[in-house]
Amino acid sequence: MENLVQDAIQNVNMAAIMPSVVLCCFGMAILLITVFLPKGKTAPIAWLSLAALVVTGLVSLAGWGEPQTGFYGAVQLDKFATFFNIIFLLAAGLTILMSEDYLKREGYAIGEYYPLILFTTAGAMWMASGTDLMTIFLGLEVLSVSLYVLAGMFRGQLRSNEAGLKYFLLGAFSTCFLLYGMALVYGATGTTNLAGIAQALQTDGGLLGNPLMVAGMVLMSSGFLFKIAAVPFHMWTPDVYHGAPTPITAFMSAGPKAAAFAAFMRVFVVGLGGMADQWTSLLWVLAVLTMVVGNVIAISQTNLKRMLAYSSVAHAGYALVGLVAFNEVGLSGILFYMLAYTFMNLGAFAVLVLAGKKGEDNLTLDGFAGFGYRRPVLAVAMAIFLFSLMGLPPTAGFAGKFYIFAGAIKEGYIWLAVLGILASAVSLYYYLRVMVVMYFRDPVEDFAWVKMPVGAMVSIAIAIVGVLLLGIVPGPFMDLARLAIF
Structure with missing residues (x-):
């Protein structure tokens, strides 16, 4: 018994989870501090949360x-986990910067909002660094439970209530699939450790066609595909994105999506790499469906948050192409794309945060008419982010899609790359339509309510720098992404 205890102590190694430990300690401390602050005074909490993210990043x-x-x-803090950790921290930081004045405008200046973002980020870190199915599941649950609360944070708004409830019910349902798939894989291999699963597949060729193993793979992929909002598991996305507070919508579209891709890559590349022939065939079809369905349905959307929700679905499809390629360029391209997507999507949502009225009923195409004349600085910023989402040079979106599709072509998936490019071309219509409305429609509103608080403007400035830097000099960042893959 004594030897077991000593062995357990020797294998703890807190350094492997130190970033998430630091973040959780800050989160719990900040949660306690909120008790002693006056109601509605959340600015100190926001700045403390930003400080927590900076320390965790270091x-x-x-x-x-x-x-x-x-x-x-069960946990490994390697370059892969560190690269994704920086993405999570960037997403959380930009979200916090754009939130303070927004929460006051909407009448929900709640101190618990910021610690929940920190806990969500900690859960994302466990997903990225998890090398055991149970660790990944633990991280997913920490992330998900915090997001359920954040999505329904505006208790007095029916849309927010619906978003929180729908995300909770469908999220719990998808988690059941994921956990059942993990149980089947454990039943087939006798281990939940990813390296152990890979070893079992390598030594026992019969496992490749084992019904338990195949069913486990399909069920686990269903759980991850729900989290990244891939077709046909995307139906929750428009309603949840529309109803959740806009900064949380922005955060969900970047941080948790990147966490899901990190876990997806860990499990399927490291653990189930021996079954690549089976799951790449499945993901090939789903990638095409996700790109096409997301872009086509986005065309008919008049609400900008719902349009960006379906756009997010399409971008998940682009990233899946890199996983299908299953080579160095494709896999590192996913890491680069997640970083680029964080800047361009959070930047676009930050503009919507500032442009929205109380209640955000004006976040429609008609409500944006003449925005370029009334608020030229924000309109230029929005145009940059939309160009990047389209994938036009010299923006991060172009570089990201280039690497993803280059990986597919290198592996012989030429038609997949062609379909991805065509689907991306479809997106030009609804992105350009926003710019047409901003610059070629007479203003209906004077946009007098639009303020330019320091925090939100800093988040937009950081996002613009990120979009242009990754687009003009993508090489160094792609080199880091290459170093980070397995």
């Missing part, structure tokens, strides 16, 4: 060249 970067493994191989 802790993460400190371990870039020194991978740490702990808890009997």
Whole structure:
């Protein structure tokens, strides 16, 4: 018994989870501080949360060249996890910067809002660093439960209530599929460790056609595909994105989506790499459906949040192309694309945060008429983000799609790349339509309510710099992404 205890202590290695530990400690401390602040005074909490993200980022970067493994191989803080950790922290930081004045405008200046973002980010970190199915599931649950609350944070708004409830019910349903798939894989291989699963597939060729193993793979993929909002598991996305507070919608479209891709890649590339012939065939079809359905349905949307929701579905399809390619260019392209998408999508939502009235009923195409004349600075920023979402040079969106499709072509998936390019061309219509409305329609509103608070403007400025930097000099960032893959 004594040997077991000593062995357990030796295999703990807190350094492997130190970034998330730091973030959780800050989150709990901030949660306690909110008790002693006057009602509605959340600015100190916001700044403390930003400080927590900066400290956590420094802790993460400190371990870039020194991978740490702990808890009997259940967690690994390697370059892959660190790269995604920075994406999560960027998404959380930009979300917090755009939130303070928005919450006051909507009448929901609630201090617990910020610690929940920190806890969500910690859950995302566990998903990215998890090398065991149970660790990944634990991270997913921490992330999901916090997001359920954040989506329904505006208790007095029916849309927010609907978003929180729908996301909770469908999220719990998808989690059941994921957990059942993990159980089947454990039943087939006798382990939940990803390296152990890979070893089992390598040594026992019969597992490749084992019904338990195949069913487990399909069920786990269903759970991950729900989290990234891929077709046909995307139906929750427009309603939840529309009803959730706009900064949380922005956060959901970047941070948790990147976390789902990180876990997806860990499980399928590391653990189920031996079954690549089976799951790449499945993902080939789903990638095409996701790109096509997301872009086609986005055309008919008049509400900008719903349009960006279906756009998010399409972008999940582009990233899936890199997973189908299953080579260095495609896999590293996913990491680059998640970073680029964080900047361009959060930037677009930050503009919507500032442009919206109380209740946000004006966030429609008609409501944006003449925005370019009344608020030229914000309109130019929105145009940059839309150009990047289209995938036009010299923006991050173009570089990201180039690497993704280059990986597919290199592996021989030429038709997949062609279909991706055609689907991307379809998106030009609804993105350009927003710019036409901004610049070629007479203003209906004077947009006098639009303020330009420091926090939100800083988030937009950071997003613009990120979009242009990754578009003009993508090489160094792509090199980091290559170093980060397995």
